[in-house]
Amino acid sequence: MSTLTIDDLRVEVATETGPKEILKGVNLTVSSGEVHAIMGPNGSGKSTLAYAIAGHPKYTVTGGSVTLDGVELTKLTVDERARAGLFLAMQYPIEVPGVSVANFLRTAKTALSGEAPKVRTWVKEVNAALDRLGLDPAFSARSLNEGFSGGEKKRNEIVQLELLNPKFAILDETDSGLDIDALRIVSEGVNRFAAQGDRGVLLITHYTRILNYIKPDFVHVFVDGRIAEEGGPELAENLEIEGYERFVKAAAAS
Amino acid sequence: MAAPVIEAVEAIESHLHPTPSFAVDDHPYPNGREEIWRFSPLRAMRPLLTDEPSDAHLQWTESFPEGVSTHVVSPTEAKLLVAEAPIDRVSALAAARSGGAQVVEVAAGAELTEPVSITLTGTGAHVWGHVIFKVGANSTSTILLRHEGSASYATKVDVLVGDGARVNFVSIQDWADDALHGGHHSVLVGRDASVRTVTVSLGGKVVRLAETARFAGPGGSLEQFGLYFVDAGQHIEHRLFVDHNAPHTHSNVDYRGALQGEGARSVWIGDVLIRKIAEGISTFESNKNLVLTDGCRADSVPNLEIETGEIEGAGHSSTTGRFDDEQLFYLRSRGISEAEARRLVVRGFFADIIRRIGVPEVEEHMLAAVERELSVTMGAYA
Numbered sequence: 001m002s003t004l005t006i007d008d009l010r011v012e013v014a015t016e017t018g019p020k021e022i023l024k025g026v027n028l029t030v031s032s033g034e035v036h037a038i039m040g041p042n043g044s045g046k047s048t049l050a051y052a053i054a055g056h057p058k059y060t061v062t063g064g065s066v067t068l069d070g071v072e073l074t075k076l077t078v079d080e081r082a083r084a085g086l087f088l089a090m091q092y093p094i095e096v097p098g099v100s101v102a103n104f105l106r107t108a109k110t111a112l113s114g115e116a117p118k119v120r121t122w123v124k125e126v127n128a129a130l131d132r133l134g135l136d137p138a139f140s141a142r143s144l145n146e147g148f149s150g151g152e153k154k155r156n157e158i159v160q161l162e163l164l165n166p167k168f169a170i171l172d173e174t175d176s177g178l179d180i181d182a183l184r185i186v187s188e189g190v191n192r193f194a195a196q197g198d199r200g201v202l203l204i205t206h207y208t209r210i211l212n213y214i215k216p217d218f219v220h221v222f223v224d225g226r227i228a229e230e231g232g233p234e235l236a237e238n239l240e241i242e243g244y245e246r247f248v249k250a251a252a253a254s
Numbered sequence: 255m256a257a258p259v260i261e262a263v264e265a266i267e268s269h270l271h272p273t274p275s276f277a278v279d280d281h282p283y284p285n286g287r288e289e290i291w292r293f294s295p296l297r298a299m300r301p302l303l304t305d306e307p308s309d310a311h312l313q314w315t316e317s318f319p320e321g322v323s324t325h326v327v328s329p330t331e332a333k334l335l336v337a338e339a340p341i342d343r344v345s346a347l348a349a350a351r352s353g354g355a356q357v358v359e360v361a362a363g364a365e366l367t368e369p370v371s372i373t374l375t376g377t378g379a380h381v382w383g384h385v386i387f388k389v390g391a392n393s394t395s396t397i398l399l400r401h402e403g404s405a406s407y408a409t410k411v412d413v414l415v416g417d418g419a420r421v422n423f424v425s426i427q428d429w430a431d432d433a434l435h436g437g438h439h440s441v442l443v444g445r446d447a448s449v450r451t452v453t454v455s456l457g458g459k460v461v462r463l464a465e466t467a468r469f470a471g472p473g474g475s476l477e478q479f480g481l482y483f484v485d486a487g488q489h490i491e492h493r494l495f496v497d498h499n500a501p502h503t504h505s506n507v508d509y510r511g512a513l514q515g516e517g518a519r520s521v522w523i524g525d526v527l528i529r530k531i532a533e534g535i536s537t538f539e540s541n542k543n544l545v546l547t548d549g550c551r552a553d554s555v556p557n558l559e560i561e562t563g564e565i566e567g568a569g570h571s572s573t574t575g576r577f578d579d580e581q582l583f584y585l586r587s588r589g590i591s592e593a594e595a596r597r598l599v600v601r602g603f604f605a606d607i608i609r610r611i612g613v614p615e616v617e618e619h620m621l622a623a624v625e626r627e628l629s630v631t632m633g634a635y636a
Contacts, residue, residue, distance in 0.1 A: 096585065
């Protein structure tokens with residue numbers, strides 16, 4: 001049983017007019033076996049939460065903590081956080097020309113497990129993971145994310161999720177830009193990961209659409225750098241009807 | 255319109271491209287303020303610029319498939335054979351003092367499956383050299399010209415590509431640390447011929463190559479790829495000039511370099527001239543430099559001179575920078591250490607050039623060479 005605990009997390013980003021606080025005290029606990037959805041309007045800071053937890057250099061933690069089984073993540077480097085069991089599926093995966101998907105996956109797996117995967121079984125595992133995401137084995141010879149369609153990029157993120165199998169996965173708007181077939185395939189991948197029972201998922205999304213495929217145990221409404229309301233799946237259904245307006249107004253009034 | 259294209263075109267007036275000439279006196283000893291010399295380490299290059307006789311040769315090791323022959327011609331005969339007269343003092347001296355040019359011929363129509371391989375090994379002497387490659391019409395070949403060892407080597411290299419031929423010309427500068435190498439590689443692209451050059455410069459104290467190309471008729475296609483890895487105190491300079499002197503010709507230049515260590519210096523000049531006659535051409539030039547440590551300097555100067563607007567397209571790009579933080583973040587977010595992430599990015603940066611060599615054994619050798627270079631600065635992180 002693992003726990004990811006975010007406690008009063010405050011994060012700022014440098015702007016031309018000086019530092020700007022984006023996260024204003026976020027509190028959230030995700031235990032393994034749980035799927036949490038974070039929903040919020042554009043600009044609410046929900047992507048910042050994802051990148052700050054992963055350790056993107058653009059964001060500075062000014063207060064609070066993020067611990068994974070008691071280990072303070074904010075004191076670790078980006079790769080140390082990953083080796084501690086964290087994974088971030090990105091909204092805009094980065095192109096790395098000349099580095100093949102196969103080479104990247106093998107290097108990442110080796111870094112995470114501390115030893116090179118066995119050649120024969122590993123290639124089979126990779127091909128099986130690609131196949132589950134509807135990708136051809138030839139996909140692994142391509143340069144990482146270079147020239148990938150939006151859908152291919154997102155599928156590739158979920159291939160990594162399945163092969164690297166972290167303790168906790170943060171999915172940053174993985175549903176954005178996907179057609180209905182790709183959304184179903186990607187969601188099935190997330191569900192397979194979650195179904196292991198001892199993994200945690202933090203699903204960040206703007207739309208409720210993906211929640212038709214991935215059933216969250218908890219829903220958090222994220223507004224103006226903090227969690228404005230929490231509940232079960234029924235909260236998402238309310239948002240589908242009411243939108244974010246009520247929360248945005250409340251935040252503006254406070 | 256009966257005149258051959260080459261004679262029909264006007265003289266080049268741009269100061270970027272001095273008039274080619276075999277006469278050494280047409281190329282006075284530079285003072286460093288000349289456009290073509292202003293980036294170059296003249297003091298270090300003194301042996302390459304000083305007119306002193308030398309009978310020494312680089313050790314010549316060849317591996318020729320059937321359909322390839324070689325012979326020597328006198329300097330006088332060589333003048334009539336070349337793709338272009340020498341464009342600077344170093345190559346003019348090389349042609350004049352070489353004592354004759356080594357001619358390597360690929361027979362017309364030959365379909366070579368094995369590379370035409372020549373290794374030139376320096377044994378410490380100063381050498382004037384001239385090598386002429388005559389690639390027969392409608393032939394297919396890969397030519398590998400490797401430079402190793404220690405030398406001060408001034409050279410003129412001509413690659414004459416016959417009509418309809420397909421050639422991959424790979425020049426590798428894998429010298430010892432103290433070597434000096436300067437000269438002029440000129441390519442003449444035959445009508446409808448398809449030429450790819452790959453220039454890899456890794457070793458040597460100074461490597462300064464002028465690489466010029468022009469077309470013997472319409473329809474030719476030229477791709478030029480380059481890779482350089484510059485270490486502390488090293489100067490590596492590639493000066494390209496593509497002369498679109500015939501219509502419906504195509505060129506694409508892609509040079510990539512990495513620099514590391516105090517005083518590492520690279521220079522890339524990419525000149526393209528599109529003459530009035532050269533309608534319907536397309537050209538693109540790209541130079542990317544990856545600066546791995548403090549204390550390096552990369553100069554990158556693309557120039558495009560366009561004398562006709564009736565073209566398919568023309569462009570260039572030049573980038574010089576440090577690592578892309580987003581790339582490193584992405585790789586590291588998968589548990590890959592910073593040092594390993596940097597290695598991956600650099601390998602990837604060069605892999606795209608190395609795969610153009612087309613000879614697996616050489617490609618592996620070059621990947622290993624890049625790996626060795628990387629261990630100089632990045633080994634410390636691991």
